[in-house]
Amino acid sequence: MKSFEVNFDGLVGPTHNYGGLSFGNVASQSNSQQASNPREAALQGLEKMKALMDMGFVQGVLAPQERPDVAALRSLGFAGTDAQVIERAAKEAMPLLVASCSASSMWVANAATVSPSADTADGRVHFTAANLNCKYHRSIEHPTTSRVLGAMFADQQHFAHHAALPAVAQFGDEGAANHTRFCREYGEAGVEFFVFGRSAFDSRYPAPQKYPARQTLEASQAVARLHGLSEAGVVFAQQNPAVIDQGVFHNDVIAVGNGELLFHHQDAFLNTEQMLAELHGKLAARGGNFQSISVPRDQVAVEDAVRSYLFNSQLLSRADGSMLLIVPEECRANPRVWQYLQGLLAAGGPIREVKVFDLKQSMQNGGGPACLRLRVALNETELAAVNPGVIMTPSLYDTLTAWVNKHYRDALRESDLADPQLLLECRTALDELTQILKLGAVYPFQIN
Ligand code: SUG
Numbered sequence: 372m373k374s375f376e377v378n379f380d381g382l383v384g385p386t387h388n389y390g391g392l393s394f395g396n397v398a399s400q401s402n403s404q405q406a407s408n409p410r411e412a413a414l415q416g417l418e419k420m421k422a423l424m425d426m427g428f429v430q431g432v433l434a435p436q437e438r439p440d441v442a443a444l445r446s447l448g449f450a451g452t453d454a455q456v457i458e459r460a461a462k463e464a465m466p467l468l469v470a471s472c473s474a475s476s477m478w479v480a481n482a483a484t485v486s487p488s489a490d491t492a493d494g495r496v497h498f499t500a501a502n503l504n505c506k507y508h509r510s511i512e513h514p515t516t517s518r519v520l521g522a523m524f525a526d527q528q529h530f531a532h533h534a535a536l537p538a539v540a541q542f543g544d545e546g547a548a549n550h551t552r553f554c555r556e557y558g559e560a561g562v563e564f565f566v567f568g569r570s571a572f573d574s575r576y577p578a579p580q581k582y583p584a585r586q587t588l589e590a591s592q593a594v595a596r597l598h599g600l601s602e603a604g605v606v607f608a609q610q611n612p613a614v615i616d617q618g619v620f621h622n623d624v625i626a627v628g629n630g631e632l633l634f635h636h637q638d639a640f641l642n643t644e645q646m647l648a649e650l651h652g653k654l655a656a657r658g659g660n661f662q663s664i665s666v667p668r669d670q671v672a673v674e675d676a677v678r679s680y681l682f683n684s685q686l687l688s689r690a691d692g693s694m695l696l697i698v699p700e701e702c703r704a705n706p707r708v709w710q711y712l713q714g715l716l717a718a719g720g721p722i723r724e725v726k727v728f729d730l731k732q733s734m735q736n737g738g739g740p741a742c743l744r745l746r747v748a749l750n751e752t753e754l755a756a757v758n759p760g761v762i763m764t765p766s767l768y769d770t771l772t773a774w775v776n777k778h779y780r781d782a783l784r785e786s787d788l789a790d791p792q793l794l795l796e797c798r799t800a801l802d803e804l805t806q807i808l809k810l811g812a813v814y815p816f817q818i819n
Contacts, residue, residue: 372558372750372751372752373558373750373751374556374557374558374559374748374749374750374751375429375557375748375749375750375754376557376629376687376688376746376747376748377429377430377431377746377747377748377749377754377757377762378423378428378429378430378431378685378744378745378746379430379431379432379433379479379523379744379745379746379747379761380416380419380420380430380431380432380433380479380743380744380745381416381433381435381476381477381478381479381482381743381744381745382413382416382417382432382433382434382435382477382771382804383409383412383413383415383416383435383474383477383732383733384409384413384435384436384438384474384476384477384797385409385413385435385438385474385778385779385780385793385796385797385800386409386438386439386472386473386474386783386788386793386797387407387408387409387412387413387474387477387732387783388407388409388469388472388473388474388783388784388785388788389402389403389404389405389406389407389735389736390403390469390470390472390473390508390785391403391404392469392470392473392475392506392508393506393620393736393737394506394582394583395581395582395583395585395615395618395620396618396620396736396737397618397677397678397737398734398735398736398737399736399737402735402736404785405735406782406783406784407732407735407782407783407784408732408781408782408783409474409732409779409780409781409783410775410776410779410780410781411732411781412474412477412732412733413775413779414772414775414776415728415729415730415731415732415733416477416730416733416743417768417771417772417775418728418729419697419728419730419740419743420432420763420768421763421765421768422726422728423687423697424763424764424765424768426695427690428687429754429762430762430763431523431747431757431761431762431763432761432762432763432767432771432808433479433482433519433523433745433761434519434761434801434804434805434808434810434813435474435476435477435801435804436474436476436512436515436516436814437515437797437798437801437814437815437816438471438472438473438474438797439457439468439471439472439788439793439794439797440471440472440511440815441453441456441457441471441794441815442815442819443471443511444456444457444460444467444468444471447460447464447467449463453791453794454791454794457789457791457794458789458791461788461789465785468788468789469508469785469788470507470508470511471508471511472788472793473508473509475508475509475512475736476512476515476516477733477738477743478548478733478738478742478743479742479743479744479745480546480547480548480621480623480741480742480743480744480745481501481503481509481512481545481546481547481548481621481742482500482501482512482516482520482546482547482745483498483499483500483501483516483520483546483547483745484498484499484501484544484546484547484550484594484598485497485498485547485745485746485747485748486552486563486598486599486600487552487557487558487561487747487748487749488529488750488753489554489558489559489560489561489748490552490560490561490563490598490600490601490604491531491598491599491600492599492600492601493531493599495528495529495530495531496524496529496530496531496747496748496749496753497530497531497532497533497597497598497599498520498524498530498531498532498533499532499533499534499535499536499544499546499594499597499598500513500516500517500520500532500533500534500535500546501513501516501535501544501545501546501547502535502536502537502538502542502543502544502590503535503544503545503546504538504539504540504542504543504544505540505543505545505583505585510538513534513535515813515814515815517532517534517535518813519810519813520532522758522810522811522813523757523758523761523810524747524756524757524758525758526756528756529752529753529756530753530756533594533597533598536590536593536594540571540587541571541572541587541589541590542571542587542589542590542593543571543584543585543586543587543590544586544587544590544591544593544594545585545586545621546745547623547745547746548621548622548623548741548742549565549566549567549568549586549591549610549621549622549623550563550564550565550566550591550594551563551564551566551622551626551627551628551629551633552564552628552746552748553628553630553631553632553633553650553654553659553661554630554631554654554657554659554748555630555631555654555657555658555659555660557748557749557750558748558750559657559658560604560657561604561654561657561659562604562605562606562650562653562654562657562659562661563595563600563604563605563606564605564606564608564628564633564650565591565592565594565595565605565606565607565608566586566591566607566608566609566610566622566626566640567584567586567587567588567590567591567607567608567609567610568583568584568585568586568587568609568610568612568615569584569586569587569588569609569612570587570588570589571587571588571589572589573588576588576609577609577612577641578612579612579613579615579616580612580616581616582615582616582618582620583615583620584610584612584615585620585621586610586621586622588607588609591607592607603653603656603657604653604657605653606646606649606650606653608640608641608642608646609640609641609642610622610625610639610640610641611638611639611640611641612641613638614636614638614639614673617673617674617677618677619639619673619676619677620737621742622639623682623683623741623742624676624677624680624682624683625638625639625673625676625682626639626640626682627682627683627684627685627686627741628686629686629687629688629694630686630688630694631654631659631660631661631662632662632663632664632686632694632721632722633647633650633661633662633663633664634663634664634666634682634684634686634696634722635663635664635665635666635682636665636666636668636671636673636676636682637665637666637667637668638668638673639682643665647661647663650663662721664715664720664721664722666681666682666711670707670710670711670714671707671708671711672707675705675707675708676708678701678705679698679699679701679702679704679705679708680698680699680701680702680734680739680740681698681702681705681708681711681712682741683699683739683740683741683742684696684697684698684699684702684739684740684741685697685740685741685744686722689723689724693721693722693723693724694721694722694723694724695722695723695724695725695726696712696722696724696725696726697726697728697740698712698725698726698727698728698739698740699727699728699729699730699731699734699739699740700727700728700729700730700731700734701731701734701739702725702727703727712725728740730743758808758809758810759809760807760808760809760810761808761809761810767807770807771807774800774803774804774807777800778796778799778800778803779800780793780796798814798816801814801816802814802816802817805817
């Protein structure tokens with residue numbers, strides 16, 4: 372049976388702004404308080420989705436969330452009408468209003484961890500929503516994420532959904548951003564690779580000193596158990612704490628994998644040789660030939676990787692078996708990274724083409740091409756069971772572009788977040804969106 376890797380991209384929400392909310396994420400911190408352009412952000416994301424669809428990839432779309440999150444503000448003690456809740460939060464606790472307005476759900480690589488049916492004990496595709504509990508503004512995403520994923524992958528015969536792990540730092544889980552899968556064919560059993568930043572219960576594992584390690588070993592192990600993965604089909608590895616302290620807040624900022632290939636920075640992991648050998652051995656037992664490309668620090672320093680997001684790229688398999696790398700403009704702007712990429716192409720390895728996309732609006736908050744997509748490997752039967760409303764088509768692209776142009780502002784500053792009109796605009800847009808994507812009622816304002 373045919374199988375695919377479907378990329379579901381997060382549609383940027385109407386409140387996209389630069390809140391400076393993510394300590395440890397260099398771009399988020401350094402662009403704090405700048406004016407954002409939500410319309411441009413959403414259109415840049417749609418351009419990437421369309422380009423991949425035009426190249427023949429199956430492309431999906433994941434809906435944004437209701438923001439400001441009035442229910443979250445109410446749970447923190449702000450009362451009254453919705454407009455009063457916003458007004459009071461703006462007056463008494465602006466950082467909480469900013470957090471409740473974040474459009475961070477666009478980075479759907481953090482929405483969930485997904486295991487394809489070929490890897491799981493019950494033969495279903497498993498999803499665990501990420502608790503994202505390292506940052507308050509992200510920790511409020513998972514209830515709606517679960518409802519949206521449930522509406523997209525509703526058929527229980529093929530899809531199993533797990534609620535987010537317990538909402539404590541010991542089970543900090545950032546979803547697919549710290550998870551990669553290696554396989555020969557998407558429909559065959561593969562090796563799932565979980566990368567964690569620290570252990571919550573075992574002090575033998577080192578931890579970063581400056582910035583938080585968001586993903587714990589115990590969270591990764593829990594997800595593997597929930598999904599029914601076998602010992603032979605998983606590898607756990609620790610991120611190098613020194614690179615977390617240089618701004619690598621998720622593993623997908625320093626490594627990306629696809630098929631049988633891992634493309635990573637030399638300094639990405641601890642015990643790299645042992646880890647590569649384990650990946651090689653386990654994939655070989657599944658009939659695959661694991662390969663890796665290590666980018667040397669003397670060609671691309673960690674700082675250049677963090678600034679350019681070289682590794683936050685999408686590594687895609689083309690029909691002829693070769694691979695394509697989707698990178699952000701910032702890679703072309705960095706001479707060392709661009710030179711490295713030219714050399715990589717000239718070397719004639721598995722990566723044959725590099726395509727550049729302008730995702731500046733998202734990049735300025737630390738979200739590159741790979742952050743914006745959630746990968747779901749599906750066979751033909753499973754793909755047919757996905758809600759067809761969320762699969763990109765030329766006409767859906769046109770509809771969503773018109774929808775963005777109709778509803779989104781082209782500038783948003785912190786002071787605009789206190790405008791109660793923004794909440795109404797957002798709800799009107801999202802109500803229409805649930806009809807366009809045929810999701811049913813998924814947002815708090817539609818349910819309560
Ligand atoms: O969690 N930025 C996100 C970026 C997530 C990137 N995702 C992956 N690497 N997969 C984060 O730090 C910034 C929001 C602000 O500052 O307004 C933010 O949440």
